[in-house]
Amino acid sequence: MSSPVATAPLQEALPREPIREGITDEIKDRYSRQILFPGIGAEGQQRLARAHVAIVGVGATGAAAASLLARAGVGHLTLIDRDYVESSNLQRQILFDEADALAALPKAEAARRKIALFNSSVQVDAHIADLVPANIHELLGPAHLVLDATDNFETRYLVNDLCVETGKPWIYAAAIGGYAATMNVLPKGSAYEPTACLACLFPKPPSGPVETCDTAGILSTAVNYAASIQVTEALKLLTGQPEKMRRTLLSHDLWTNEFSQISTAKPGPGCAVCGRREFAHLAGVGRPHITLCGRNSVQIHEHHRPVDFARMRERLARHTDLEDLRSNDLLLRFRRGPHTVTLFPDGRALVQGTTDIALARTLYARFIGS
Ligand SMILES: [Zn+2]
Numbered sequence: 001m002s003s004p005v006a007t008a009p010l011q012e013a014l015p016r017e018p019i020r021e022g023i024t025d026e027i028k029d030r031y032s033r034q035i036l037f038p039g040i041g042a043e044g045q046q047r048l049a050r051a052h053v054a055i056v057g058v059g060a061t062g063a064a065a066a067s068l069l070a071r072a073g074v075g076h077l078t079l080i081d082r083d084y085v086e087s088s089n090l091q092r093q094i095l096f097d098e099a100d101a102l103a104a105l106p107k108a109e110a111a112r113r114k115i116a117l118f119n120s121s122v123q124v125d126a127h128i129a130d131l132v133p134a135n136i137h138e139l140l141g142p143a144h145l146v147l148d149a150t151d152n153f154e155t156r157y158l159v160n161d162l163c164v165e166t167g168k169p170w171i172y173a174a175a176i177g178g179y180a181a182t183m184n185v186l187p188k189g190s191a192y193e194p195t196a197c198l199a200c201l202f203p204k205p206p207s208g209p210v211e212t213c214d215t216a217g218i219l220s221t222a223v224n225y226a227a228s229i230q231v232t233e234a235l236k237l238l239t240g241q242p243e244k245m246r247r248t249l250l251s252h253d254l255w256t257n258e259f260s261q262i263s264t265a266k267p268g269p270g271c272a273v274c275g276r277r278e279f280a281h282l283a284g285v286g287r288p289h290i291t292l293c294g295r296n297s298v299q300i301h302e303h304h305r306p307v308d309f310a311r312m313r314e315r316l317a318r319h320t321d322l323e324d325l326r327s328n329d330l331l332l333r334f335r336r337g338p339h340t341v342t343l344f345p346d347g348r349a350l351v352q353g354t355t356d357i358a359l360a361r362t363l364y365a366r367f368i369g370s
Helices: 008-013 025-030 032-036 041-049 060-072 098-102 107-118 133-140 153-166 220-238 309-316 357-367
Strands: 052-056 076-081 123-128 145-148 170-176 179-185 248-253 259-263 297-300 323-327 332-336 339-343 349-352
Touching: 025 032, 025 041, 032 041, 041 220, 052 060, 052 133, 060 076, 060 107, 060 170, 060 220, 076 107, 076 133, 107 123, 133 153, 145 153, 145 220, 153 170, 153 179, 170 220, 179 220, 297 357, 309 323, 309 332, 332 357, 339 357, 349 357
Parallel strands: 052 076, 052 145, 076 123, 145 170
Antiparallel strands: 170 179, 179 248, 248 259, 297 349, 323 332, 332 339, 339 349
Protein backbone atom coordinates (compact mmCIF):
# COMPACT_ATOMS: atom_id res chain seq x y z
CA MET A 1 0.00 0.00 0.00
CA SER A 2 1.36 3.37 -0.89
CA SER A 3 1.67 6.25 1.54
CA PRO A 4 0.24 9.51 0.30
CA VAL A 5 1.45 12.85 1.57
CA ALA A 6 0.41 12.92 5.19
CA THR A 7 -0.41 16.01 7.22
CA ALA A 8 -1.69 16.49 10.71
CA PRO A 9 -5.35 15.62 11.25
CA LEU A 10 -5.66 12.30 9.49
CA GLN A 11 -2.14 11.08 10.07
CA GLU A 12 -3.19 10.47 13.66
CA ALA A 13 -6.62 9.27 12.75
CA LEU A 14 -5.73 6.72 10.09
CA PRO A 15 -2.22 5.49 10.93
CA ARG A 16 0.00 4.84 7.92
CA GLU A 17 2.63 2.70 9.55
CA PRO A 18 2.48 -1.06 8.99
CA ILE A 19 0.37 -2.94 11.52
CA ARG A 20 2.68 -5.33 13.31
CA GLU A 21 0.43 -7.36 15.57
CA GLY A 22 -1.02 -10.57 14.15
CA ILE A 23 -4.59 -11.10 13.12
CA THR A 24 -6.74 -13.43 15.24
CA ASP A 25 -8.14 -16.70 13.86
CA GLU A 26 -11.65 -15.43 14.47
CA ILE A 27 -11.09 -12.37 12.29
CA LYS A 28 -9.22 -14.46 9.72
CA ASP A 29 -12.22 -16.75 9.46
CA ARG A 30 -15.01 -14.18 9.57
CA TYR A 31 -13.47 -11.94 6.91
CA SER A 32 -11.68 -14.70 4.97
CA ARG A 33 -13.24 -13.86 1.60
CA GLN A 34 -12.52 -10.18 1.96
CA ILE A 35 -8.95 -10.82 3.15
CA LEU A 36 -8.44 -13.00 0.08
CA PHE A 37 -9.29 -10.00 -2.08
CA PRO A 38 -5.85 -8.48 -2.82
CA GLY A 39 -7.10 -4.91 -2.41
CA ILE A 40 -7.90 -5.55 1.26
CA GLY A 41 -5.68 -8.35 2.59
CA ALA A 42 -4.97 -9.02 6.27
CA GLU A 43 -3.51 -5.58 6.87
CA GLY A 44 -6.42 -3.82 5.19
CA GLN A 45 -8.79 -5.81 7.38
CA GLN A 46 -6.97 -4.61 10.50
CA ARG A 47 -7.11 -1.02 9.27
CA LEU A 48 -10.86 -1.32 8.77
CA ALA A 49 -11.27 -2.50 12.36
CA ARG A 50 -9.61 0.73 13.55
CA ALA A 51 -11.65 3.02 11.32
CA HIS A 52 -14.52 5.26 12.35
CA VAL A 53 -17.08 6.31 9.76
CA ALA A 54 -20.01 8.68 10.30
CA ILE A 55 -23.09 8.21 8.13
CA VAL A 56 -25.38 11.21 7.82
CA GLY A 57 -28.89 9.92 7.19
CA VAL A 58 -29.96 6.32 7.66
CA GLY A 59 -32.58 6.11 4.93
CA ALA A 60 -32.02 3.95 1.88
CA THR A 61 -28.45 5.00 1.07
CA GLY A 62 -27.42 5.17 4.72
CA ALA A 63 -28.93 1.81 5.64
CA ALA A 64 -27.15 0.15 2.73
CA ALA A 65 -23.86 1.89 3.51
CA ALA A 66 -24.10 1.05 7.22
CA SER A 67 -24.85 -2.58 6.44
CA LEU A 68 -21.97 -2.88 3.96
CA LEU A 69 -19.45 -1.16 6.26
CA ALA A 70 -20.49 -3.16 9.32
CA ARG A 71 -20.34 -6.45 7.42
CA ALA A 72 -16.93 -5.45 6.03
CA GLY A 73 -15.67 -5.04 9.61
CA VAL A 74 -15.34 -1.27 9.95
CA GLY A 75 -14.89 -1.02 13.70
CA HIS A 76 -16.83 2.09 14.61
CA LEU A 77 -19.89 3.67 13.02
CA THR A 78 -21.71 6.87 13.96
CA LEU A 79 -25.26 6.91 12.57
CA ILE A 80 -27.25 10.15 12.50
CA ASP A 81 -30.87 10.29 11.45
CA ARG A 82 -33.87 12.43 12.43
CA ASP A 83 -36.57 10.16 11.11
CA TYR A 84 -38.42 6.95 11.99
CA VAL A 85 -39.16 3.76 10.03
CA GLU A 86 -42.40 3.54 8.02
CA SER A 87 -43.74 0.76 5.85
CA SER A 88 -43.09 2.78 2.66
CA ASN A 89 -39.36 2.62 3.53
CA LEU A 90 -39.19 -1.18 3.38
CA GLN A 91 -39.07 -1.30 -0.44
CA ARG A 92 -35.49 -0.02 -0.38
CA GLN A 93 -34.13 0.54 3.14
CA ILE A 94 -32.47 -2.80 3.61
CA LEU A 95 -31.69 -2.66 7.34
CA PHE A 96 -35.32 -2.37 8.44
CA ASP A 97 -38.23 -4.77 8.82
CA GLU A 98 -41.99 -4.72 9.43
CA ALA A 99 -41.59 -4.75 13.22
CA ASP A 100 -39.48 -1.58 13.02
CA ALA A 101 -42.16 0.13 10.94
CA LEU A 102 -44.94 -1.01 13.26
CA ALA A 103 -43.06 0.37 16.26
CA ALA A 104 -42.12 3.54 14.32
CA LEU A 105 -38.59 2.99 15.58
CA PRO A 106 -36.20 5.86 14.87
CA LYS A 107 -33.98 4.78 11.97
CA ALA A 108 -30.65 5.34 13.73
CA GLU A 109 -31.72 3.12 16.62
CA ALA A 110 -33.33 0.47 14.37
CA ALA A 111 -30.08 0.33 12.38
CA ARG A 112 -27.99 0.01 15.53
CA ARG A 113 -30.09 -2.91 16.75
CA LYS A 114 -29.98 -4.65 13.38
CA ILE A 115 -26.20 -4.28 13.02
CA ALA A 116 -25.73 -5.78 16.51
CA LEU A 117 -27.46 -8.93 15.23
CA PHE A 118 -25.00 -9.55 12.39
CA ASN A 119 -21.79 -7.96 13.62
CA SER A 120 -21.72 -7.44 17.36
CA SER A 121 -18.06 -6.39 17.28
CA VAL A 122 -18.88 -3.10 15.55
CA GLN A 123 -19.34 -0.13 17.88
CA VAL A 124 -22.39 1.79 16.69
CA ASP A 125 -23.26 5.23 18.08
CA ALA A 126 -26.84 6.00 17.10
CA HIS A 127 -27.93 9.64 17.20
CA ILE A 128 -31.61 10.43 16.73
CA ALA A 129 -31.00 13.98 15.66
CA ASP A 130 -31.10 16.49 12.89
CA LEU A 131 -27.57 17.42 11.82
CA VAL A 132 -27.33 21.19 12.33
CA PRO A 133 -24.54 23.76 12.77
CA ALA A 134 -24.92 23.50 16.56
CA ASN A 135 -24.15 19.75 16.75
CA ILE A 136 -22.16 18.97 13.60
CA HIS A 137 -18.69 19.39 15.12
CA GLU A 138 -19.55 17.10 18.00
CA LEU A 139 -21.24 14.44 15.87
CA LEU A 140 -18.83 14.32 12.92
CA GLY A 141 -15.61 15.49 14.58
CA PRO A 142 -14.37 12.10 15.80
CA ALA A 143 -14.95 10.23 12.50
CA HIS A 144 -12.18 9.62 9.96
CA LEU A 145 -14.61 9.79 7.08
CA VAL A 146 -18.16 11.04 6.54
CA LEU A 147 -20.64 9.40 4.18
CA ASP A 148 -23.45 11.58 2.91
CA ALA A 149 -26.71 9.66 2.82
CA THR A 150 -29.05 12.60 3.27
CA ASP A 151 -32.08 13.50 1.21
CA ASN A 152 -31.47 17.25 1.08
CA PHE A 153 -28.91 19.74 -0.14
CA GLU A 154 -29.07 21.87 2.98
CA THR A 155 -27.38 19.12 4.97
CA ARG A 156 -24.93 18.27 2.17
CA TYR A 157 -23.63 21.84 2.04
CA LEU A 158 -23.36 21.83 5.81
CA VAL A 159 -21.32 18.59 5.67
CA ASN A 160 -19.17 20.09 2.90
CA ASP A 161 -18.46 23.17 5.03
CA LEU A 162 -17.51 21.12 8.09
CA CYS A 163 -15.32 18.70 6.14
CA VAL A 164 -13.50 21.46 4.24
CA GLU A 165 -13.04 23.39 7.48
CA THR A 166 -11.55 20.41 9.31
CA GLY A 167 -9.83 18.63 6.39
CA LYS A 168 -12.01 15.56 6.68
CA PRO A 169 -12.84 13.41 3.62
CA TRP A 170 -16.49 12.87 2.76
CA ILE A 171 -18.35 11.03 0.02
CA TYR A 172 -21.46 12.42 -1.63
CA ALA A 173 -24.14 9.97 -2.77
CA ALA A 174 -27.62 10.59 -4.11
CA ALA A 175 -30.33 8.65 -5.89
CA ILE A 176 -33.64 9.62 -7.41
CA GLY A 177 -35.83 7.65 -9.79
CA GLY A 178 -33.46 5.24 -11.53
CA TYR A 179 -30.55 7.64 -11.27
CA ALA A 180 -27.56 7.47 -8.92
CA ALA A 181 -24.70 9.92 -8.42
CA THR A 182 -21.64 9.93 -6.20
CA MET A 183 -18.44 11.91 -5.71
CA ASN A 184 -15.46 11.75 -3.36
CA VAL A 185 -14.44 14.97 -1.66
CA LEU A 186 -10.88 15.05 -0.34
CA PRO A 187 -10.54 18.58 0.97
CA LYS A 188 -7.46 20.77 1.00
CA GLY A 189 -5.65 20.34 4.27
CA SER A 190 -6.56 16.67 4.56
CA ALA A 191 -3.87 14.02 4.27
CA TYR A 192 -4.68 13.58 0.59
CA GLU A 193 -4.18 15.22 -2.78
CA PRO A 194 -7.23 17.54 -2.79
CA THR A 195 -10.21 17.18 -5.10
CA ALA A 196 -12.94 19.67 -5.88
CA CYS A 197 -15.45 20.16 -3.09
CA LEU A 198 -19.23 20.20 -3.54
CA ALA A 199 -19.26 24.00 -3.81
CA CYS A 200 -16.52 23.95 -6.50
CA LEU A 201 -18.92 22.09 -8.76
CA PHE A 202 -22.17 23.65 -7.56
CA PRO A 203 -21.48 26.97 -5.82
CA LYS A 204 -25.07 27.24 -4.56
CA PRO A 205 -27.63 24.65 -3.51
CA PRO A 206 -30.40 24.20 -6.07
CA SER A 207 -33.09 26.84 -5.56
CA GLY A 208 -36.82 26.31 -6.00
CA PRO A 209 -38.50 22.95 -6.03
CA VAL A 210 -36.17 20.02 -6.60
CA GLU A 211 -37.30 16.55 -7.51
CA THR A 212 -37.51 14.25 -4.53
CA CYS A 213 -38.40 10.62 -3.93
CA ASP A 214 -41.88 12.00 -3.38
CA THR A 215 -42.25 13.35 -6.90
CA ALA A 216 -39.98 11.07 -8.92
CA GLY A 217 -40.09 7.83 -6.94
CA ILE A 218 -37.02 5.76 -6.37
CA LEU A 219 -35.70 2.43 -7.58
CA SER A 220 -34.22 0.35 -4.80
CA THR A 221 -31.45 -0.75 -7.14
CA ALA A 222 -30.39 2.82 -7.90
CA VAL A 223 -30.02 3.76 -4.27
CA ASN A 224 -28.23 0.54 -3.34
CA TYR A 225 -25.93 0.99 -6.36
CA ALA A 226 -24.99 4.50 -5.16
CA ALA A 227 -24.26 3.11 -1.69
CA SER A 228 -22.17 0.27 -3.13
CA ILE A 229 -19.91 2.65 -5.03
CA GLN A 230 -19.74 5.00 -2.06
CA VAL A 231 -18.70 2.22 0.31
CA THR A 232 -16.14 0.80 -2.13
CA GLU A 233 -14.51 4.23 -2.28
CA ALA A 234 -14.63 4.35 1.52
CA LEU A 235 -12.84 0.99 1.74
CA LYS A 236 -10.05 2.32 -0.49
CA LEU A 237 -9.56 5.30 1.78
CA LEU A 238 -9.82 3.41 5.05
CA THR A 239 -7.29 0.78 3.93
CA GLY A 240 -4.82 3.52 3.03
CA GLN A 241 -5.22 3.59 -0.76
CA PRO A 242 -6.62 7.05 -1.55
CA GLU A 243 -4.79 7.09 -4.89
CA LYS A 244 -7.22 4.41 -6.09
CA MET A 245 -10.23 6.65 -5.39
CA ARG A 246 -12.26 7.98 -8.31
CA ARG A 247 -11.77 11.68 -9.05
CA THR A 248 -15.01 12.34 -10.86
CA LEU A 249 -18.64 13.09 -10.17
CA LEU A 250 -20.19 9.90 -11.49
CA SER A 251 -23.82 9.87 -12.65
CA HIS A 252 -25.55 6.76 -13.88
CA ASP A 253 -29.19 6.28 -14.79
CA LEU A 254 -29.66 2.56 -14.39
CA TRP A 255 -32.96 2.64 -16.28
CA THR A 256 -31.91 4.64 -19.36
CA ASN A 257 -28.25 3.52 -19.20
CA GLU A 258 -27.02 7.09 -19.44
CA PHE A 259 -23.63 7.30 -17.80
CA SER A 260 -21.41 10.32 -17.35
CA GLN A 261 -18.45 11.50 -15.34
CA ILE A 262 -17.27 15.04 -14.69
CA SER A 263 -13.72 15.54 -13.47
CA THR A 264 -13.31 16.62 -9.85
CA ALA A 265 -9.54 16.17 -9.93
CA LYS A 266 -8.73 19.78 -9.00
CA PRO A 267 -10.37 22.26 -6.62
CA GLY A 268 -12.20 24.97 -8.55
CA PRO A 269 -10.46 28.34 -8.77
CA GLY A 270 -12.15 30.90 -6.57
CA CYS A 271 -14.37 28.44 -4.68
CA ALA A 272 -15.93 30.31 -1.74
CA VAL A 273 -15.74 27.24 0.50
CA CYS A 274 -12.43 25.44 -0.16
CA GLY A 275 -10.74 28.50 -1.71
CA ARG A 276 -11.82 31.45 0.42
CA ARG A 277 -12.88 29.28 3.38
CA GLU A 278 -16.25 30.97 3.82
CA PHE A 279 -18.48 28.57 5.70
CA ALA A 280 -21.92 30.14 5.37
CA HIS A 281 -23.78 26.89 6.04
CA LEU A 282 -21.79 26.19 9.21
CA ALA A 283 -22.60 29.72 10.32
CA GLY A 284 -26.26 28.82 9.85
CA VAL A 285 -26.97 31.57 7.33
CA GLY A 286 -30.50 31.30 5.97
CA ARG A 287 -31.37 27.94 7.47
CA PRO A 288 -34.99 27.19 6.64
CA HIS A 289 -37.44 24.79 8.18
CA ILE A 290 -37.01 21.60 6.30
CA THR A 291 -39.54 19.72 4.25
CA LEU A 292 -38.66 16.06 4.15
CA CYS A 293 -38.19 13.91 1.10
CA GLY A 294 -40.98 11.53 0.25
CA ARG A 295 -42.92 12.32 3.36
CA ASN A 296 -45.23 15.27 2.79
CA SER A 297 -44.08 16.54 6.15
CA VAL A 298 -42.49 19.47 7.91
CA GLN A 299 -39.84 19.30 10.57
CA ILE A 300 -39.96 21.83 13.37
CA HIS A 301 -36.99 22.29 15.61
CA GLU A 302 -37.38 25.56 17.41
CA HIS A 303 -37.05 24.46 21.01
CA HIS A 304 -33.88 22.63 21.89
CA ARG A 305 -34.95 21.37 25.27
CA PRO A 306 -35.79 17.94 26.61
CA VAL A 307 -39.43 16.89 26.68
CA ASP A 308 -40.98 14.92 29.52
CA PHE A 309 -43.02 12.40 27.53
CA ALA A 310 -45.05 11.17 30.52
CA ARG A 311 -46.27 14.66 31.40
CA MET A 312 -46.80 15.61 27.79
CA ARG A 313 -48.84 12.48 27.22
CA GLU A 314 -50.99 13.18 30.26
CA ARG A 315 -51.65 16.68 28.99
CA LEU A 316 -52.40 15.59 25.43
CA ALA A 317 -54.79 12.88 26.62
CA ARG A 318 -57.21 15.66 27.61
CA HIS A 319 -57.58 16.74 23.98
CA THR A 320 -60.53 14.77 22.64
CA ASP A 321 -59.69 15.53 19.01
CA LEU A 322 -56.41 13.60 19.15
CA GLU A 323 -56.20 9.96 18.12
CA ASP A 324 -53.62 7.19 18.43
CA LEU A 325 -51.72 8.94 21.17
CA ARG A 326 -48.74 6.77 22.09
CA SER A 327 -45.18 7.08 23.29
CA ASN A 328 -42.08 5.10 24.14
CA ASP A 329 -38.59 6.18 25.25
CA LEU A 330 -37.71 7.40 21.77
CA LEU A 331 -40.79 9.25 20.52
CA LEU A 332 -44.31 10.43 21.24
CA ARG A 333 -46.90 10.50 18.53
CA PHE A 334 -50.52 11.42 17.90
CA ARG A 335 -52.85 11.95 15.01
CA ARG A 336 -55.25 14.85 14.48
CA GLY A 337 -57.38 14.62 11.38
CA PRO A 338 -55.06 14.18 8.38
CA HIS A 339 -51.95 15.16 10.35
CA THR A 340 -49.62 13.02 12.39
CA VAL A 341 -47.29 14.72 14.84
CA THR A 342 -44.19 12.85 16.01
CA LEU A 343 -42.22 14.39 18.83
CA PHE A 344 -38.64 13.44 19.74
CA PRO A 345 -37.06 13.77 23.20
CA ASP A 346 -35.07 16.88 22.21
CA GLY A 347 -38.22 18.85 21.35
CA ARG A 348 -37.97 18.31 17.60
CA ALA A 349 -41.21 17.37 15.83
CA LEU A 350 -42.23 16.01 12.46
CA VAL A 351 -45.66 17.08 11.28
CA GLN A 352 -46.79 14.67 8.63
CA GLY A 353 -49.57 15.19 6.11
CA THR A 354 -48.70 18.73 5.10
CA THR A 355 -45.99 20.83 3.49
CA ASP A 356 -47.55 23.99 4.90
CA ILE A 357 -45.01 25.34 7.38
CA ALA A 358 -47.47 27.77 8.98
CA LEU A 359 -49.98 25.00 9.61
CA ALA A 360 -47.29 22.72 11.02
CA ARG A 361 -46.14 25.50 13.34
CA THR A 362 -49.69 26.10 14.53
CA LEU A 363 -50.14 22.44 15.38
CA TYR A 364 -46.81 22.43 17.17
CA ALA A 365 -47.60 25.54 19.19
CA ARG A 366 -51.05 24.31 20.10
CA PHE A 367 -50.22 20.79 21.20
CA ILE A 368 -46.52 20.73 22.07
CA GLY A 369 -46.10 24.28 23.25
CA SER A 370 -44.29 27.34 22.09
ZN1 LIG B 1 -14.48 24.04 -3.34
